[in-house]
Amino acid sequence: MSAIDDFLAMLAAERGAARNTLLAYGRDLHQAEGMVDGSLAQATPAQLARLGQGWSSLAPSTLARKISALRQFYGFLVDEGEREDDPTHALPRPATRRPLPKILSxxxxxxxxxxxxxxxxxxxxxxxxxxxxxxxxxxxxxxxxxxxxxxxxxxxxxxxxxxxxxxxxxxxxxxxxxxxxxxxxxxxxxxxxxxxxxxxxxxxxxxxxxxxxxxxxxxxxxxxxxxxxxxxxxxxxxxxxxxxxxxxxxxxxxxxxxxxxxxxxxxxxxxxxxxxxxxxxxxxxxxxxxxx
The missing domain is CATH 1.10.443.10 (Intergrase catalytic core)
Structure with missing residues (x-):
């Protein structure tokens, strides 16, 4: 299994993540791996910085989800001893405002x-x-x-x-x-x-x-x-x-x-x-x- 598969398995087993969450995180991480042109688990801060540039046109909420997936992924790798550093400081920090819910009178x-x-x-x-x-x-x-x-x-x-x-x-x-x-x-x-x-x-x-x-x-x-x-x-x-x-x-x-x-x-x-x-x-x- 790849590091991404191990991470998703952990989310399902230990955190009880919903199926839609697992699918979204899986898509985000595999897309990111394709953009860094190599193993996402071994990506450098410089490679992650290029991800931010490639995702610059995304909606703030979508970008926030992708960054959240990456932060959790690298946190998992550090906890498992697969990495000594967390490179996500190179990612952008989108300022998102949660939309107010629509309501009925x-x-x-x-x-x-x-x-x-x-x-x-x-x-x-x-x-x-x-x-x-x-x-x-x-x-x-x-x-x-x-x-x-x-x-x-x-x-x-x-x-x-x-x-x-x-x-x-x-x-x-x-x-x-x-x-x-x-x-x-x-x-x-x-x-x-x-x-x-x-x-x-x-x-x-x-x-x-x-x-x-x-x-x-x-x-x-x-x-x-x-x-x-x-x-x-x-x-x-x-x-x-x-x-x-x-x-x-x-x-x-x-x-x-x-x-x-x-x-x-x-x-x-x-x-x-x-x-x-x-x-x-x-x-x-x-x-x-x-x-x-």
């Missing part, structure tokens, strides 16, 4: 659910399925992959929780609202019984692509811009609206399945308006000014 969410509930009122299986998925995306904050790959066994009979397998194969319990539980019960009553998947397709489970398509189509029928709706936007809305309602950031981290709370902190921007209002209404000086 409460009115937009209400319009979306009103349409979905109206369509499901006739108990047509496809409409009932869409309502159940919508309830879980917005009511429990599931990722698209987590939702479509749910096995039937993830739905408990009595407890208001789902057992979800998230990134890196990490399992967590996700609370299911009363609304979502009712929608799931309706779906279970009409769902095909000869499959292990909660949301089956013809041969396996529903695909992420089909889920995206269904949500875009629902947005059009609800008179909402389709580009504003996706599974991830509903997950963002779940987090945003919970924070607005006073949810604790640590609790939100657990609900979303974030390994690092820094990932969850991206949602704190949505609370800015509420905090300003709180200061204006509750601060002693604000009350004094009103008295004057």
């Amino acid at each position: 409460h009115a937009q969410v209400e319009a979306l659910f009103a349409r979905a509930e109206d369509e499901a009122s006739g108990e047509r299986p496809e409409a009932v399925r869409l309502l159940a998925m919508l309830e879980l995306l917005y009511g429990s904050g599931l990722r698209a992959t987590e939702l479509v790959s749910l096995p039937l066994s993830a739905v408990p009979r009595d407890e208001p929780f789902l057992t979800v397998t998230g990134k890196g194969g990490q399992a967590r319990l996700v609370p299911v609202s009363t609304r979502a539980k009712k929608a799931l019960s309706r779906w279970l009553a009409v769902r095909p019984s000869d499959t292990k998947w909660l949301f089956p397709s013809r041969t396996s489970h529903l695909s992420r692509i089909r889920l995206y398509q269904m949500l875009k189509e629902l947005a059009v029928r609800a008179d909402l811009p389709p580009e504003k709706l996706s599974p991830h936007v509903l997950r963002h809305a779940f987090a945003t609206h919970l924070l607005e309602g006073g949810a604790d950031l640590r609790a939100l981290q657990t609900l979303l399945g974030h390994a690092d709370i820094a990932t969850t902190q991206i949602y704190t921007h949505v609370d800015a308006a509420r905090l300003v209002k709180l200061v204006n209404e509750r601060h002693p000086l604000a009350r004094a000014r009103r008295s004057d």
